[in-house]
Amino acid sequence: MGRCGDTRERLLAAAAALLRENGYHTASVEALCRKAGVQKGSFYHFFESKCDLAGSALDYAWQQQKALLARDFAPAVPPVERLVRHFDAVYREQLALRARYGRTLGCPFYRLGTECSGAHPEIAARIGKIIAAYRGYFEGALGDAVHAEPGLNGDPVRLAHWLFALYQGLLEEARICDDPEVLRQLPAAAARLLGGGRSESAAFAAEVAGDGYVAGVVN
Amino acid sequence: MGRCGDTRERLLAAAAALLRENGYHTASVEALCRKAGVQKGSFYHFFESKCDLAGSALDYAWQQQKALLARDFAPAVPPVERLVRHFDAVYREQLALRARYGRTLGCPFYRLGTECSGAHPEIAARIGKIIAAYRGYFEGALGDAVHAEPGLNGDPVRLAHWLFALYQGLLEEARICDDPEVLRQLPAAAARLLGGGRSESAAFAAEVAGDGYVAGVVN
DNA sequence: CTTGAATTTGACCGACCGGTCAACTATAAT
DNA sequence: ATTATAGTTGACCGGTCGGTCAAATTCAAG
Numbered sequence: 001m002g003r004c005g006d007t008r009e010r011l012l013a014a015a016a017a018l019l020r021e022n023g024y025h026t027a028s029v030e031a032l033c034r035k036a037g038v039q040k041g042s043f044y045h046f047f048e049s050k051c052d053l054a055g056s057a058l059d060y061a062w063q064q065q066k067a068l069l070a071r072d073f074a075p076a077v078p079p080v081e082r083l084v085r086h087f088d089a090v091y092r093e094q095l096a097l098r099a100r101y102g103r104t105l106g107c108p109f110y111r112l113g114t115e116c117s118g119a120h121p122e123i124a125a126r127i128g129k130i131i132a133a134y135r136g137y138f139e140g141a142l143g144d145a146v147h148a149e150p151g152l153n154g155d156p157v158r159l160a161h162w163l164f165a166l167y168q169g170l171l172e173e174a175r176i177c178d179d180p181e182v183l184r185q186l187p188a189a190a191a192r193l194l195g196g197g198r199s200e201s202a203a204f205a206a207e208v209a210g211d212g213y214v215a216g217v218v219n
Numbered sequence: 220m221g222r223c224g225d226t227r228e229r230l231l232a233a234a235a236a237l238l239r240e241n242g243y244h245t246a247s248v249e250a251l252c253r254k255a256g257v258q259k260g261s262f263y264h265f266f267e268s269k270c271d272l273a274g275s276a277l278d279y280a281w282q283q284q285k286a287l288l289a290r291d292f293a294p295a296v297p298p299v300e301r302l303v304r305h306f307d308a309v310y311r312e313q314l315a316l317r318a319r320y321g322r323t324l325g326c327p328f329y330r331l332g333t334e335c336s337g338a339h340p341e342i343a344a345r346i347g348k349i350i351a352a353y354r355g356y357f358e359g360a361l362g363d364a365v366h367a368e369p370g371l372n373g374d375p376v377r378l379a380h381w382l383f384a385l386y387q388g389l390l391e392e393a394r395i396c397d398d399p400e401v402l403r404q405l406p407a408a409a410a411r412l413l414g415g416g417r418s419e420s421a422a423f424a425a426e427v428a429g430d431g432y433v434a435g436v437v438n
Numbered sequence: 439c440t441t442g443a444a445t446t447t448g449a450c451c452g453a454c455c456g457g458t459c460a461a462c463t464a465t466a467a468t
Numbered sequence: 469a470t471t472a473t474a475g476t477t478g479a480c481c482g483g484t485c486g487g488t489c490a491a492a493t494t495c496a497a498g
Contacts, residue, residue, distance in 0.1 A: 259486090263487065
């Protein structure tokens with residue numbers, strides 16, 4: 001029944017990369033096909049439209065992201081250290097992306113979500129769900145943390161919400177200013193936010209101090 | 220010497236509105252001209268390119284934003300209340316924009332900065348400066364606050380950086396999820412972040428309690 | 439009134455966009 | 469070998485994009 005191939009997956013991978021690098025509008029269907037080594041006709045055999053591909057590519061990217069998250073947020077790791085690990089991984093990823101693509105790319109989901117809100121509500125809704133799932137990892141870690149760490153209190157869901165916003169806010173700044181170093185403030189900022197519940201800056205600060213981060217002001 | 224008119228300013232105003240609503244790519248030159256009531260030839264008489272207009276429109280929007288900031292951050296207002304006022308003003312503005320345009324638009328500078336980083340580095344650089352200036356208002360307020368409020372300590376510049384990231388992170392979420400109510404968490408989140416310096420949640424919490432905000436979880 | 443520069447007009451351009459399509463090819467089942 | 473189906477090809481479509489331009493119009497100065 002026809003040629004068996006990985007055409008569809010190559011399109012998804014190419015789309016995930018190109019959408020992240022160039023955004024929805026700038027990544028043309030022709031460029032997508034070229035990158036995937038596929039003719040335009042094949043493209044429309046597997047996907048109804050460019051919008052359809054973008055949606056599927058987002059799911060594709062989220063599946064990959066989940067693998068990384070599963071590693072950073074492994075239950076065996078102490079809860080606050082999970083967050084520190086993830087922040088470090090994201091910082092390193094942005095450095096690598098900058099080396100490869102010549103500039104800081106930030107979060108692919110927020111990138112497309114910001115661009116597509118309005119023109120493509122279906123994509124925005126899809127991204128909203130991904131973001132909620134992403135934030136769920138923060139909630140899980142903080143839920144464990146409030147039980148394990150004596151100096152940390154408050155509603156884990158709310159704390160996760162705020163920490164996630166702080167995290168994404170710095171990531172967006174890193175993209176716009178093309179400066180990944182902004183992200184190095186993340187652990188210190190998180191310590192301040194999380195440690196603000198009661199007395200001293202809690203376990204997070206100790207965690208931060210033991211890591212490779214420099215707490216100095218960057219910007 | 221030719222007709223005197225407000226053509227240029229009408230183009231700037233139309234661009235500021237359309238770019239905020241639709242973003243750089245979706246706001247076509249033709250649509251810009253239609254909205255401004257100007258022919259395309261006139262457009263290119265006053266601006267070298269669409270990119271040129273976008274840059275000027277950003278400056279135009281920033282001038283207007285500064286007027287609002289001057290009101291919220293008036294020196295006569297107690298420093299932490301300046302922030303609370305601004306957060307409230309932004310929340311109300313997003314509600315109004317949603318009523319007018321049918322969806323939550325978020326911050327125009329982050330919107331264009333996210334979209335244009337890469338394709339239009341000059342615009343991104345311009346936005347970077349605007350963002351730094353915007354954050355300067357936070358720095359001023361927090362600089363005053365650490366002197367005035369006994370329960371608030373830490374480097375005002377760093378605190379402003381983090382608070383601004385948290386603020387923009389929530390704004391982006393509000394845009395993507397089309398839900399301005401997210402912003403109502405801002406005062407409580409800010410209180411947690413700022414109050415985390417030493418003991419209790421400091422003056423910010425009291426400020427928050429006295430306002431029209433509801434601290435309940437929204438999402 | 440004449441001149442000359444600033445402004446305005448709208449038709450026009452080539453390029454590219456997302457998307458279509460009829461023909462063609464490779465595979466698997468019969 | 470035949471057939472049915474899945475996959476592939478690349479020319480092609482109408483529309484829109486950002487941008488150009490020669491001509492027309494309006495004003496202020498002389």
